[in-house]
Amino acid sequence: MPEDNMDKPNIVTCTAPVNIAVIKYWGKRNEELILPINSSLSVTLHQDQLKTTTTVATSRSFQEDKIWLNGKEEDITHPRLQSCLREIRRLARKRRNDRGTAVDSTCLSHKVHICSVNNFPTAAGLASSAAGFACLVYSLARVFGVEGELSGIARQGSGSACRSMYGGFVQWIMGQQDDGKDSLAQQVEPETHWPELRILVLVASAERKPIGSTSGMQTSVQTSCLLKYRAESVVPGRMVEMTEAVRRKDFPAFAELAMKDSNQFHATCLDTYPPIFYLNSVSHQVINLVHCYNRHYGETRVAYTFDAGPNAVIFTLQQHVTEFVQVVQHFFPPEINGGQFIKGLQVNHADLSEELKQNIGLEQMPKGISYIISTTAGPGPCVVEDPTQHLLGSDGLPKKTV
């Protein structure tokens, strides 16, 4: 191999999805290994609407590991980044030792440059760290030629990142071992399993950033006796129920359990001392709206779930999307016009009956919701083959467009 080729970086670009839990993860039994106190189950959102893109480059000429997030260089020594880098390099080394020289062994000693961007604003309050660490681990594995189970490494970057390693419906099995080797994500059903399922992210106009989930769940584990009870005695049964609801595509069962589990998670936040509030008045009103809407029809057509922030994620079926979006627009009259209010998958316009509006009977909250992202369940991480999409140039530095 000529010298100049040896200096040219080895570049890989991948994308990874956001996921939204319907059985919630809250609380670690081991902070360092990120081992949860209960299993959880999520839906992977489609990357057409929400994704992280990460380029990883290795080169003999790089002096040190470096990372750029959303255009800004960040501290590579962050312990969770270091965990992922260390684990991937360890697996690559193991693979090399197991298989002889099948892998380009020089690459292992090279430093990496990492560049990552989200196609959605951080303001959306979506768990970007899950997509981010999933994408990082997936990209690093590609560049270092590591294959097989990677969710255990993604987990060490950000707990819920392990669920973003698969598409569709994914469970994170808490595991029992102290070393965390059995705390892994598994696909329950692929994204093709339930094509009628639609997802709406209602981005609330949040006043201020809520308390971070890492410190929040630490305080909850230390102070909430309801969280302990939930993890030990409630979640195991709910995991079985939710898995079954997904397998059967039983929307009412899926929807009701998702709502109950979201509420119980926020209940444990309130039982934390000092209490943590992630739901604000807009969230409360979305919850009321969903229950009033379902009550109007006498069946569960729509469900909400909330993570560690005020934004609702709505689940519904294809045939109800148009009307429900119109209901949201009616009760949360937007600041911006209708076209920009709905991003992502197209939603048609519908006229609402006066009867429906009156039956719901809530007060309007103008500007309570900034915009809606309309999406579906989607696939897991992917490799981007088109080299023009790399975020790092052949000099190993972020391209100007980033």
Place this chain on the structure above:
Amino acid sequence: MPEDNMDKPNIVTCTAPVNIAVIKYWGKRNEELILPINSSLSVTLHQDQLKTTTTVATSRSFQEDKIWLNGKEEDITHPRLQSCLREIRRLARKRRNDRGTAVDSTCLSHKVHICSVNNFPTAAGLASSAAGFACLVYSLARVFGVEGELSGIARQGSGSACRSMYGGFVQWIMGQQDDGKDSLAQQVEPETHWPELRILVLVASAERKPIGSTSGMQTSVQTSCLLKYRAESVVPGRMVEMTEAVRRKDFPAFAELAMKDSNQFHATCLDTYPPIFYLNSVSHQVINLVHCYNRHYGETRVAYTFDAGPNAVIFTLQQHVTEFVQVVQHFFPPEINGGQFIKGLQVNHADLSEELKQNIGLEQMPKGISYIISTTAGPGPCVVEDPTQHLLGSDGLPKKTV
């Protein structure tokens, strides 16, 4: 006795206090007898600030039982009113039979007129039914010559009313019997026990009436597994802890447990399906304010507790009232001037240090709190000896001034 005297009504007027629970009652195991799923503990508020006044009259000439509440005639056939009337008359009859003719036996066959008023607006969102039923039972007992344990009867009017039958610090022991005979209130300590304790009711400007506690707790019992766990496994220990904290006058222990128990009660409301929200954005901000204030001083000087509504009840010690009220006024700039903003016991003016304001560092919420009622722990129900205070005239009808 001359005929005209026989027609003159026998009139009694009593007053009874509001109480605020620091270990919360939420959920019945028997709806009809009003038997709770857990014990609770409350502080009786002083009647100088908050009280119900009830006049009960009996007369041979009354055609039927009647009741007027806050100036308006109400339906006497309400099952809970009927429970109290029936139980008092049963005790009176028992007493007559046990003691012979010691009691005026004719009175027993007479109909009653009841007239009741609160000295605080219903808008204050304070559990007026507790004071109301306590006052009704206390007055009826007087007029029918019944003595002894009355909290079991008040309980059948409104669960928490049993705690308003005593002053100071009161526990409602849930009891074990199916007939409810052992589900009674007991004084833990009298109101004179802890004279330094001060109480502030922060009346939030509520947008709408929240869901009633009777139907709310029914739904909670049916749907919240966290409530069941709380009642069975958390409250028993907390009753012991709280009783001890009161006995020792240990403010930090009392305060922290009161806050934790309020939060846990609201957590179980959120775990209810559909969820119930009693705390609004003003409540959340009061909670944040209290924790920031305590953190600033590195000790627990102030505590909050919330019942089934958005109003905070604040506990603090005499020496901190002035400053804390000023803090509340700073972060919730009132609509009305300072004089009217604080009702009840006088609170002096204080200047706040910039350091304190900055350390708290919350955004101001103008008009979030309508007014503050400043009070203390107080005595139980009392007889009003002054006949000019009767709410019913000698004709058995409400006086014009009511």
